Amino acid sequence: MALKYSRQRELIKNFLMGRRDHPTAEIVYKNVRQQNPNISLGTVYRNLTLLADRGEIQRLRLGDGTDHFDADISPHYHFICRECGCVQDLRMDAIDGILDGARQHFDGQIAGHITYFYGTCAQCSQGINS
Amino acid sequence: MALKYSRQRELIKNFLMGRRDHPTAEIVYKNVRQQNPNISLGTVYRNLTLLADRGEIQRLRLGDGTDHFDADISPHYHFICRECGCVQDLRMDAIDGILDGARQHFDGQIAGHITYFYGTCAQCSQGINS
DNA sequence: AACAAAATTAGTAACGATTACTATTTTAGT
């Protein structure tokens, strides 16, 4: 299926590119609705999935039950706060070396790994959100 | 709340201890029902959550939309097959060293990390499941 | 500019995993 332009998709991607907090579909919806009040939640989900499938954005599954999205597709890691649920970028050297270690004791083909960090973010540590 | 014995909880934990494939709540339910046909799905979920909260079992979130459970609480890693969805243990040296690297460029408190591997399991690689 | 085929949408229904609720039953200490 050839991709056709859609104003909604553009709004969604632009919104995501202006954010660094890895919003959920619901948050994208709430915000994009301010520029296009008629947009539907299904359209947001469909376009986020489409953009992620095309590699234009990243879908993050951080174990909190809802997917987060990131327009920054450069390799980097993520941190999720167990207190407030916020997601933050975490720049560090890639640890792809662990794949070699993993392959040593494993029969199947290991294509990649998912790693993320958790704990208490700076704001919550300082009691700002309490 | 003091914990009281329950036959259902014992069945659930025993079933889990006899498996190495990290079953989902649904699979635990189907199997335990053969020994106790009256057990309800809610009881399975409640007890899996309770056991996980007490640290007697491990809850695995591997991004496939459903939680898996593991009675082996010793430190080890997991692999999930993108073809058949199976989950397998993966023994390798702990990579807690990455926490130090992560902490260097991060303000908050990093308590731990989640890492899992994905790819094609040995069976799927050999076309056994196809 | 009008035409048509394909893609996209809004709106709503459906879905799967999980949690919440409630009346009844079980456990365990007296």
Add this chain to the structure above:
DNA sequence: ACTAAAATAGTAATCGTTACTAATTTTGTT
């Protein structure tokens, strides 16, 4: 046996997400 606390079965509700459908938009062609 008596009782309070905990647990259960069964069901309803919730949440995030996907599927469906008729109407609209895009885009290439006349």
